[in-house]
Amino acid sequence: MTWQVNRRAFLQVSAAGAAHLLIGPNARALDLNSRLRLAAVGTGNKGQDDLLNVAASPRVEVVALCDVDQSQSHFGWAAEKYSRAARYADFRRLLDEAATFDAVTVSTTDHMHAPIAVAAMQLGKHVFCQKPLTHTVNEARRMREVAKQNRIVTQMGNQIQSHPAYRTAVKLVHDGAIGKVRAVHSWQSGGMDWLPKNSHPTDSDPIPKTLDWDSWLGVAPERPYKSNLYHPKNWRGWQDFGAGQLGDFGCHILDPVFMALELTAPTTIEAEAPAIDDQIWSPKSTVSYEFPGTPRTAGEVLPVTWYDGAGHKPNREGLGVPDEYDLPHAGSVLVGEQGTMVIPHWSMPQLFPEDKFREYKMPEVGEVNHYTSWADACLGDGKTTSHFGYAGPLAEAVLLGVIAIRFPKEQLQWDTRRGEFTHHADATARLTKEYRRGWPNPVG
Numbered sequence: 001m002t003w004q005v006n007r008r009a010f011l012q013v014s015a016a017g018a019a020h021l022l023i024g025p026n027a028r029a030l031d032l033n034s035r036l037r038l039a040a041v042g043t044g045n046k047g048q049d050d051l052l053n054v055a056a057s058p059r060v061e062v063v064a065l066c067d068v069d070q071s072q073s074h075f076g077w078a079a080e081k082y083s084r085a086a087r088y089a090d091f092r093r094l095l096d097e098a099a100t101f102d103a104v105t106v107s108t109t110d111h112m113h114a115p116i117a118v119a120a121m122q123l124g125k126h127v128f129c130q131k132p133l134t135h136t137v138n139e140a141r142r143m144r145e146v147a148k149q150n151r152i153v154t155q156m157g158n159q160i161q162s163h164p165a166y167r168t169a170v171k172l173v174h175d176g177a178i179g180k181v182r183a184v185h186s187w188q189s190g191g192m193d194w195l196p197k198n199s200h201p202t203d204s205d206p207i208p209k210t211l212d213w214d215s216w217l218g219v220a221p222e223r224p225y226k227s228n229l230y231h232p233k234n235w236r237g238w239q240d241f242g243a244g245q246l247g248d249f250g251c252h253i254l255d256p257v258f259m260a261l262e263l264t265a266p267t268t269i270e271a272e273a274p275a276i277d278d279q280i281w282s283p284k285s286t287v288s289y290e291f292p293g294t295p296r297t298a299g300e301v302l303p304v305t306w307y308d309g310a311g312h313k314p315n316r317e318g319l320g321v322p323d324e325y326d327l328p329h330a331g332s333v334l335v336g337e338q339g340t341m342v343i344p345h346w347s348m349p350q351l352f353p354e355d356k357f358r359e360y361k362m363p364e365v366g367e368v369n370h371y372t373s374w375a376d377a378c379l380g381d382g383k384t385t386s387h388f389g390y391a392g393p394l395a396e397a398v399l400l401g402v403i404a405i406r407f408p409k410e411q412l413q414w415d416t417r418r419g420e421f422t423h424h425a426d427a428t429a430r431l432t433k434e435y436r437r438g439w440p441n442p443v444g
């Protein structure tokens with residue numbers, strides 16, 4: 001399929017968004033007797049998981065499906081399972097039919113989250129959007145703002161937040177188990193199998209008949225198609241489409257840290273990383289943040305340090321864990337005034353010293369369904385926890401660290417009120433990016 005940018009349709013979406021801002025949310029009134037009419041954008045891989053999990057609610061009816069890749073594993077399976085749903089390859093055509101649905105899951109590559117989600121929210125659609133919420137810092141700010149302006153029910157796809165493991169960790173800190181927290185170390189020590197070896201391919205491959213490559217590129221600059229280098233999944237290693245390992249895991253692993261300690265915006269960020277390639281992300285980094293202290297932290301400033309790269313974990317010294325304890329593959333250590341808590345990524349937190357906490361009664365927090373709780377909230381039943389008012393600042397902090405990786409060994413001063421780095425125009429320029437002509441620009 002050869003697909004041309006349809007400027008008329010883009011203007012329709014923009015005009016509908018603009019009109020909507022004047023007249024208030026263009027949404028169908030929903031209540032507990034309604035069924036939420038769901039559209040899914042990105043139905044392969046994590047998108048499949050998102051769609052199946054949200055659609056598991058009896059209150060949800062899947063009415064529309066959209067994926068740029070019509071092959072069986074990306075789109076075909078969904079078209080078969082939800083055979084009555086309308087089918088799209090281009091999210092703009094879906095948004096042209098905005099009256100047909102109430103809510104949308106956005107499970108595409110990171111670089112398309114904001115263009116799709118902002119346009120949908122401007123049409124009054126409730127949004128579940130994958131992590132990291134956006135590709136740039138300014139997009140994260142915009143997502144939060146548009147959601148608030150339009151009273152949209154939102155949820156970021158950092159589903160572990162709702163799992164007992166992370167919920168228990170947050171409760172332990174709030175219960176004062178380890179006292180006020182002095183320092184945090186967070187890491188993902190896995191290899192990045194999606195990081196390309198060669199950042200400047202010199203040839204291209206035929207575009208598969210099932211793939212609309214121009215729509216896949218979306219707001220990103222044009223480049224030739226190359227098999228398995230970008231789509232699926234391997235886009236993470238490319239600066240135009242993803243945000244590297246910190247972007248991929250930061251919104252999971254730093255989430256219980258943010259929620260437990262009620263962190264806001266960092267004030268300084270400094271990275272140690274190799275000089276960055278012009279196309280792909282770095283294979284290893286250490287990012288040191290300073291956050292303003294909160295009632296949950298000791299002192300006026302909280303240091304939070306992120307580590308990524310194969311086998312890269314924090315130095316054990318001063319962490320308060322016993323010598324024989326193996327730090328998990330990925331997770332966080334919170335060093336408190338009265339003990340240490342390790343939060344392995346995806347499993348229950350552990351408290352140290354062991355002797356002190358042997359008899360400690362762990363709180364029972366239960367599990368929340370991260371997906372159907374969003375659908376319920378869209379119908380007026382309850383609230384979400386990773387709404388963009390929370391997820392926006394979390395994603396912002398993660399993406400500020402991603403910017404610091406571009407400027408190794410420079411301490412960046414972040415002025416959150418002005419939304420710029422102090423005395424660093426090059427870093428400030430990285431808060432946003434150029435959008436391809438003819439495509440919705442979410443930050444205006």
Ligand SMILES: NC(=O)c1ccc[n+]([C@@H]2O[C@H](COP(=O)([O-])OP(=O)(O)OC[C@H]3O[C@@H](n4cnc5c(N)ncnc54)[C@H](O)[C@@H]3O)[C@@H](O)[C@H]2O)c1
Pocket residue numbers: 041042043044045046047066067068069074075089090091107108109110112130131132157158159215216218231232233234248
């Ligand atoms: N929460 C988690 O645990 C978790 C796990 C994996 C991925 N993710 C996130 O989910 C998102 C997708 O990751 P993935 O690994 O599944 O990627 P992927 O490339 O494997 O799959 C993306 C799917 O979206 C489709 N797609 C891409 N661009 C599109 C567009 N513009 N419009 C419609 N469809 C489009 C693709 O064809 C594919 O089916 C990313 O944001 C990623 O960070 C989250």
